[in-house]
Structure formats: structure tokens, C-alpha cells
């Protein structure tokens with residue numbers, strides 16, 4: 044080949060190569076554009092991934108915070124749980140202590156019960172002795188009566204002798220002056236038999252003097268009578284109640300209990316009213332003490348008994364019949380005033396005004412006094428009815444609350460012969476409250492009723508023992524009753540209201556036991572009055588001491604029983620509190636476990652989500668497109684010149 048041909052051929056190759064090169068350049072530019080586009084897309088995706096990763100970081104932070112909070116809450120709950128456990132341990136310890144106390148009480152109650160039995164035995168023996176002494180006394184008094192009759196006859200003979208001497212010497216005026224005139228005769232005769240006190244209705248001023256005289260006579264007469272009278276009243280059974288006379292036999296002076304599998308018990312009283320006795324017959328027993336009001340005497344008519352035993356019924360009848368009696372014996376010379384009050388939870392309330400309960404006894408009593416006008420009989424009865432209805436209507440809504448308070452209707456009668464006072468007291472129900480259901484307010488109420496009835500017993504006991512200090516101030520009830528309880532010119536009529544129902548046997552027993560103890564207050568007094576010889580006096584003192592010992596023992600036992608009941612009630616209250624705390628703690632534990640579970644679920648779901656997202660990120664970062672860098676990507680696709688050369692060489 045010629046040189047020119049070779050040049051031409053090379054030129055052709057060059058031109059072809061140039062063309063190829065240009066094409067290659069063109070394709071390179073296109074690839075560059077594609078790569079740039081892809082790069083931009085990747086950058087956007089990367090941005091998005093970074094954003095997502097930042098959001099995930101934030102979410103993780105929030106979860107961490109939540110987790111931390113939950114941890115704190117868990118440790119707080121754990122602390123609370125620990126504290127609760129400690130509290131429960133404390134309560135359990137207290138409960139154990141109370142149980143120990145309870146056991147101790149029960150033991151001392153057993154000891155007391157045993158000593159009670161021993162004392163009862165001794166009392167029984169002493170009573171037998173007393174019967175013997177009484178027989179002796181009866182014999183002595185019989186002899187005395189014969190002696191008195193003999194003296195009377197002798198006196199009569201002397202008197203007649205004197206009279207005949209007088210007649211035989213009419214000139215001697217001195218003798219006539221000293222002769223036994225009819226009035227002297229009256230006086231002498233009355234030195235042997237005491238005249239009955241009488242109340243005369245007279246508007247003559249001179250009547251006052253005669254009333255003063257009659258007052259003295261009346262007190263002298265009554266000084267030999269009882270200062271405390273115990274009346275036992277059985278109301279008729281209701282339709283739903285059963286009275287088995289074989290089990291509970293009620294007679295005019297005694298009550299017998301013959302329960303199956305139990306020791307028979309009997310109580311003797313001066314007056315026992317069988318179911319269905321008219322209130323007029325009952326009133327006859329207190330009539331004396333009401334009559335004495337006109338001459339400045341004091342009286343207390345008190346109704347004691349369980350709820351529904353007839354206290355209010357009896358008290359209403361006694362007030363009404365007393366007002367009839369007073370109307371009969373009082374004239375316009377007398378001023379009558381009335382107070383109707385109620386004592387509930389150691390607070391006092393005037394039942395005739397809208398004032399609420401107060402702790403200020405003196406003020407309330409002063410404000411409660413209503414001075415009655417001339418037609419005081421009608422006015423006072425209306426006011427008493429108003430007070431009773433207020434008590435009843437107010438408390439019916441609160442169910443049985445009426446029997447949880449003491450109501451007192453108090454008349455003051457001022458007349459020429461002095462100031463007489465009578466208090467009609469409807470006491471709170473004496474029933475023992477069941478231990479199980481007593482909590483909160485009811486517990487407080489029960490404890491305060493126990494306290495006031497105990498205080499009443501203490502006052503009666505102090506009167507029995509003729510103590511110098513009578514503890515009237517121990518309760519609001521005894522403070523109010525101070526005017527008519529005790530004192531030489533006061534008569535206390537204690538009405539023991541009972542139900543004949545078989546369901547109430549225990550409460551009836553308690554009521555009668557208290558009645559016997561109250562009766563002992565007066566018994567000592569009467570016994571002392573009748574003592575004739577030193578020997579008998581000594582024996583009777585011993586007997587009286589034994590009786591008083593037994594009574595104080597029984598009272599202690601009663602008090603202990605009440606205390607025991609109170610502590611059992613308190614124990615029950617503690618039990619309830621512990622049960623409430625335990626259930627609260629269980630609830631807290633449940634809450635705590637639920638929260639823990641929730642937290643656990645949240646954390647694990649977040650962890651799962653995070654793991655999922657992380658793996659997603661990892662997977663996407665491992666895909667081939669992501670693995671190629673822009674340069675390597677370009678290089679791999681650019682056809683190499685070496686290849687071209689190689690092909691050229693091959694060629």
C-alpha cells in the first residue's frame with residue numbers, strides 16, 4: 044500500500060474513532076445527568092432517613108423518660124407498700140394486745156363471777172339469819188305493842204282519876220289550868236300514833252301556818268318511809284311477742300325465771316305490776332311523793348328499761364296523773380315552772396325551743412325554764428306534749444334515736460311552804476348494744492349511754508354508802524338530777540320497765556338486777572330505823588355491810604362488763620379498720636402490678652418498634668443501589684479505552 048493510501052486509511056480510522064469518541068462523550072453526558080438525578084434522589088432519601096432517625100431518637104428519649112418516671116412510681120409504690128406493711132404489723136400488734144386485754148377482762152370477769160356466787164351464798168345465809176332476827180324483832184315489837192296498850196290503859200285510868208280529883212275540887216283554878224284538856228289529850232295520844240299529813244285547800248292566810256305545821260308533820264311521818272322506791276312494771280306483750288308464764292312468772296311481789304338448762308332465778312320487790320295493770324294503780328305508789336311537792340319536798344320519777352319496754356308510755360301517764368293530783372292540792376298561792384330537756388351524747392337541748400344541743404348546762408337550764416300562768420295545768424300538759432312530740436318527730440327519721448337519749452320533764456313548785464321539785468326522767472334504752480354493728484357515731488353514743496348510766500349507778504351507790512362526796516359531776520344526767528336525787532327531803536321513784544317477751548329475758552334480768560341493787564340503797568336506811576337492841580344492831584350492820592359489799596361487787600361486775608363490752612366494741616372497730624386498710628393495700632398492690640404490667644408492655648412494644656425500625660434502616664442501607672458510590676458507579680459503566688486498544692491490537 045502506498046503512503047497516501049495508508050494515510051487515507053488512518054484518516055478514515057481517525058474519523059471513525061473521533062465519531063466514536065463523540066458518541067462516547069455524548070453517552071457519558073447522558074450517564075452523568077442520570078447519575079446526578081439519582082444522586083439528588085438519594086440525597087433526599089438520606090435526608091428523610093436522617094429525619095426519621097432523629098424522630099426515632101426523640102421517641103426513644105420520651106420512652107426513656109416515661110420509663111424513668113414509671114421506675115420512680117414503682118419505687119414510690121414499693122415504699123408505700125412497705126409503709127402499709129409496717130402499719131398492718133402495728134395494727135396486728137395492737138390487735139394482739141387488745142386480745143390479751145380482752146382475755147384479761149374475761150378472766151377478771153370470771154373471777155368476779157366466782158366472787159359474786161360466793162357473796163350470793165353468804166348473802167343467802169345472812170338473809171336466813173335476818174329472817175330469824177326479824178322473827179325476834181316481831182316478837183319484841185309485839186311485846187312492845189302489848190306494853191304500849193298497857194301503858195295507854197294505865198294512862199287512861201290516871202287521866203280519869205285526875206279528872207275525878209278535878210271535879211271533886213272545883214275551887215282550885217290552878218289544877219284546872221294544868222288538867223289534860225282535849226288538845227293536850229290529842230297531843231299525848233299522838234305522841235304514840237303519828238297523825239297522817241294532810242293537805243287542805245284554803246285561801247285563808249292562816250292556812251300557811253297550818254301548812255307549815257302539816258309540812259313538818261308530813262316529813263316526820265315520811266322520815267320513817269323509804270327514800271327510794273323501786274316499782275317493777277311489766278307491759279303487756281305485743282302481738283308478735285311470746286310470754287311463757289312457765290318461764291317467766293310475774294307475781295305481786297316477786298318475779299321468777301325458770302329457763303331451760305339454767306339456774307332458776309328470783310327477784311323480790313315490794314311492788315311488781317303484772318301486765319295490764321292500770322296506770323292509775325301504778326300512780327298510787329308515787330302519789331305520796333307528788334303530794335309532798337306542795338310542802339317543799341322533792342321527787343324523782345325515773346323510768347329505766349330496754350327500748351320498747353314502755354318507759355315513755357309510763358312516764359306520760361305518770362306526768363298526766365301527777366298534774367291532776369297537783370291541780371287538786373295546789374291553790375293560786377303557788378308558782379309553777381316547767382323545763383323540758385333532753386340529754387344526748389353528753390349535750391343538753393331545750394325541747395321547747397329550736398335551739399340545738401349545747402354543752403352549757405347552766406345556761407340551757409336557765410333558758411329552758413318556762414313560768415306558767417294561772418291555767419298551768421292545761422298549759423303544762425300542752426307543753427309536755429309538744430316536747431314529747433318534738434322528741435319523737437325529730438327522731439323517727441333517725442330510727443330508734445329516741446331511746447338513745449334521756450328526756451327530763453322538770454316541774455318546780457314555789458309556795459308558802461317552800462320550793463318543791465319533781466323530775467320525770469325517761470332514760471335512754473338500757474339494752475346492751477350488739478358488738479358487731481357498733482362503729483363510728485353509734486359506738487360513741489353507746490359508750491356515752493354506758494357512761495351516764497354508770498354515773499347514775501355510782502351516785503346511787505354513794506348515796507347507799509352514805510358517802511360525804513356524791514359524784515354528781517361525772518355525767519350531765521346526774522348533774523341535772525342532782526336536785527332530786529338523794530337529800531333528806533327527796534323521794535326517788537325508780538320505775539323498772541320490763542317486757543314479758545321471751546326474746547327480752549336477758550335484758551329483763553339486767554333491769555331487775557339493777558332494781559334490786561337500787562332497792563338496797565333504801566333497805567339499809569330502813570333497817571337502821573328499826574334497830575332496837577345493840578346486839579341486833581351489830582348483826583344487822585354486818586348484814587348490811589355484806590349486802591353493800593355484794594352490791595358494790597355486782598356494780599363493779601356490771602361496770603366491768605360494760606367496760607369489757609366497750610373494749611370489745613373498740614376491738615371490733617380496730618378489726619374493721621384493719622380490714623379496710625388490708626383491702627386498700629390489696630387494691631394498691633393490684634394497681635401497682637397493673638401499672639408495672641402496662642409499663643412493661645409499653646417498653647417492650649417500643650423496643651420492638653425500635654428494633655423493627657433499626658432493622659429496616661439496616662436493610663435499606665444494605666441494598667445494591669445504596670452500596671454504589673457515584674464514582675465507582677460511573678467507572679463501571681464507562682467503556683475503557685484499554686478495551687478499545689485491545690480490540691485494536693487484536694485487530
Ligand SMILES: Nc1ncnc2c1ncn2[C@@H]1O[C@H](COP(=O)(O)OP(=O)(O)OP(=O)(O)O)[C@@H](O)[C@H]1O
Pocket residue numbers: 277278279319348349350351352353354355356357443445446471472540
Ligand atoms: N303499760 C302498757 N300498756 C299497754 N301498752 C304499753 C304499755 N307500756 C308500753 N306500751 C306500748 O309498748 C310500746 C313501746 O312503749 P314505749 O314507746 O313507751 O317504750 P320505750 O321504752 O319508751 O321505748 P324507747 O326507749 O324506744 O323510746 C308502745 O306501743 C306502747 O304503747
